[in-house]
Structures are given as structure tokens and as C-alpha cells.
Amino acid sequence: MNDWQTGSSNVLLKLLIRYVFGFIPGFDALRVAPAGWSPFERTELAATAHGRKVRIVHTRATCAGATIPVEQRVRGGHPDPELKTTTLALPYEELSTSTENVVEVVDPVDGQGP
DSSP states (O other), rough: OOGGGHHHHHHHHIIIIISSSSSEESSSSEOOOOOOOOOSEEEEEEETTTEEEEEEEEEEEEEEEEEEETTTEEEEEEEETTTTEEEEEEEEESOOOOEEEEEEEEEEEEEEOO
């Protein structure tokens, strides 16, 4: 399996991390923007950005709209017309450096595919 990690596979991994799981680190904030539709009922990604451990949990549920609970505080994301999904920017100073930050994205189930 070691020979699989080529330049092309690295691009594939970056695409999955950024545009499927929605982990997009920036200079001053972490942008969370998971794909607007997934064939899975639940996906999870654990990663580190700027020394902060983050776990993104993306679930589909019956609800009125996308919500993004961050450490027990519910925040509404903003529509991103470029990515066609809900996006939330989390400034790094709001994220804990000592514990894992859990970001749960709950999207409505609409029965629609991509």
C-alpha cells in the first residue's frame, strides 16, 4: 500500500478532507463546510489545526435546517454559494487548546441525492 501515496492520491485526500468532510483551515479561523449531501448517515473526521484538536461529526436527521453545535452551543451556519453547502467560520481563539473541540453538523434529510 505504500506505493499508492503519490501526488495524485494526495490531491484526492485533500479533496476528501476539504470538500467532503469540510475541514478547511485558514490563517485566523477554521472553516467547517461539509458536503451538502452524503450517502452516509454519519461521517467523522478528527484533525488538528493551529494546535487545536477538532472532531467534525456530520449527521443527517429530520430537522428544519442545518445546525452546527460547537461544544454545546448551537450556531447557525451561513449558506456558501460557491460550495453549495452550509459554512461556519470558527476563530481559533474560540477553540480550546487543551481538549478536543467537537463540531457536530446536522443536516436535514430531504431524500434528495446530489
